[in-house]
Amino acid sequence: MTSQHDILIVGAGPAGMAAAVQMAELGLAPLVVDEQALPGGQIWRASEAARSDSLRAALGPDYAEGQARIARFRASGVAYLPGTRLWHLEPGFQVFMSKEGAAFSRKYRAVLLATGAQERPVAIPGWTLPGVMTVGAAQILLKTSAQIPDAPVWIAGSGPLPLLYMRQLLALGGRIAGYLDTTPRGQAGRVLPHALAALRGRSDLLKGLKWMRALQAEGFPWLRGVRDLRALGQERVESIAYTTADGVTHQKPASLVLLHEGVVPSIHATLAMNCDHDWSDAQGCFVPRTDEFGMTSVEGLYLAGDGAGIAGALAAEARGRIAALGIAQRLGVGSPDPALRSARRALDQRTAARPVIDALYPPPEAEIPDETVLCRCEELTAGDIRAAAKLHRGGPNQIKAYTRCGMGPCQGRQCGYGVNRILSEEYGQSRGETGFFRIRPPLKPVTLGELAALEEGREAP
């Protein structure tokens, strides 16, 4: 048997909660830490908080499912520390975290990162203006405080999330000025090769089609094949400009513009741990390499959920259970085969439609205009990065050293993929070969006072 909390689960979303429940069933006692005040992750954020039936109905059945999942997680009796940030991880695994203004450090035999995904930054001219935000951020406001924008909202981008958000917004009485769909046209040809494989995942696809039909019946402008998006304004966004498929450029008044171009795994922790990563052309991002149990190339460090490759909440739960079983086996707590077989079946089913979704919503490929701010922290444009690339011909870390791009508080979360893409274009090499920034700790900002508290020898709570 393992001693108290030999296993750390980072993240209390679908993957982290499912892993915790599975471990509890096996008699293991992991510790679950999560940055938020309540469990549920992004998809079930604030699902447990007292709220109106109308909001619950508007957020849809997938969101409502969260309550039962969270209840099961709570009932498992697994130790859970909300409001806790992991900011550094050392091989072995010495883990550094902060809670309530003080840092603490503890050793674990196995760590499961269930830290999910982040929205792919959408760098367009004007994206840093107040009044421009991401669809994901707007959805958080819906879930946590039922905030509905006063004026009609422009939504621009691609992927399933804008469709879901638009449904939720309309159900709560919000208005949509228009959907500027940036998905390149003619995706059907890219989808066909995956259609057979997707048959088992058809319920996910049918759900998407249903959303789309219902939304189109609402009658707001829905423009396809939109490109060259620009948010314009002085102090804040005043209008949005875009070019439609017929080559005509339009400019419309706008007070709130929401952008979204899909989500990408959170890879800062695995990069900092020097795990192997592979470039995914289909998802336009780096994905940590994992084995059949979700273990990374670093022994004892596991991944589950969208952090192991974007596949959605239900796949995340299956991966959480698989990783839990893998960790149990590794720590010598026999892994019962039936549970593993059932989790693997669930994962297969839940990822069957993924190639179709990836092919329907390919990562954006349009060139980033020179005047676009790429690094928000250091206020550097795409043109600055291109100029540095021409001058120095170095990789992301050299460009970072020469320009300060990626040195700010976001640690390159906003500019990393933009730099990767520009350098890959400038040097005529693949995105995988171009690589990403070397990640310097802390993974999340920690204050000097918090860190000083670590020295005072504070014990883990």
Add this chain to the structure above:
Amino acid sequence: MTNPDVLVIGGGLHGLSAALHLARGGAQVTVLEGEFVGRHASGASAAGVRTLGRNPLEMPLSVIAMEMWHRIADLVADDCGFHAHGQLRVVASDAQLEAETQRISRLTAQGYANETVIGQDQLRQLVPGLNHKFIGAAYAADDGAADPHRTLVAFRAAAQRAGVTILEGAPVRSLQHSRDGWTVETKAGRFAAPRVVNAAGAWGSRIAAMAGETIPLSAKASMMMVTERLTQTIRPVVSIVGRSLSFKQSSQGTLVLGGGIQGRYDLDSGRTALDFHALARGAAAAAELMPSVAGTRITRCWSGIEGKTQDLLPVICPGKTEGLFHIFGFSGHGFQLVPAAGAAMAKMVTTGIVPETLQPFTSDRLTLQGAAA
């Protein structure tokens, strides 16, 4: 392609500065850099431009360097982000103040006027928000700090404009000497030149060993922390007597905290690892120095590998085989010396004569110390 006159091994600031000065003197120079320019100590430097508290043996070179820093744009056509806002070493007791006063009067007796002792009033003016427990400081008003990355870009560009060829991704595998001069085998091919400058930093003794010389050298990996941006209020670089902390606010507004707290390193992989328990002591010292910064967020920490000698003085001298010269082992305080050390090195390589400023830095002293220890 004709052979260069000089091969410089190491694309850190000292290698670049030596290359720049050699090229300005008319030599054909190629820099062989194992990874990329500024990858280790130079890129991870706190970039303090400091005479304050420096070993007197380094002072002749340091004084020349300081003159060069005050007109650094004449050398590299950029100000390298250098600001002479002064450096301070604050003290918390009368005994410490007395010790600093005596040290500075000895320095003054040797003819150096770079440091003075200041009291609490002037200290408060220079560093608003300083903890009241600090009662005075040693102060070098003409000292300051530069921007390490900007300095690297400037030295690299200036060297290239002077005709220096810089090859990155060319780690050295072997050195051979014959009647025709030196042959340097690298991952990126073979190079030959009559003279070789070993500016390989923490790897300097490995390069020396390839030429059959044993030069005792260890290494260090000083850690740095940088915070989010704050309103600019602190101009000088501040350190505390008896504590491992240097504290400054960069021109971007970030706080840059260093001061020699050590991380872990591996010379073979070139990688470093941070020791957060040691960094926590640095954070505690920073919060003690300036209580208002306790809520400031640290955004990045790093360290770089630097060569360290037993007496913490660099090795800058001719090698034991003709045409070989060493410049490494600055032990964590070489940044300020960069412009002057490169100029002196160029003179030594060109004339074969060791300038007076470099005479304390012979490798023999380390071999002797090693034998005596």
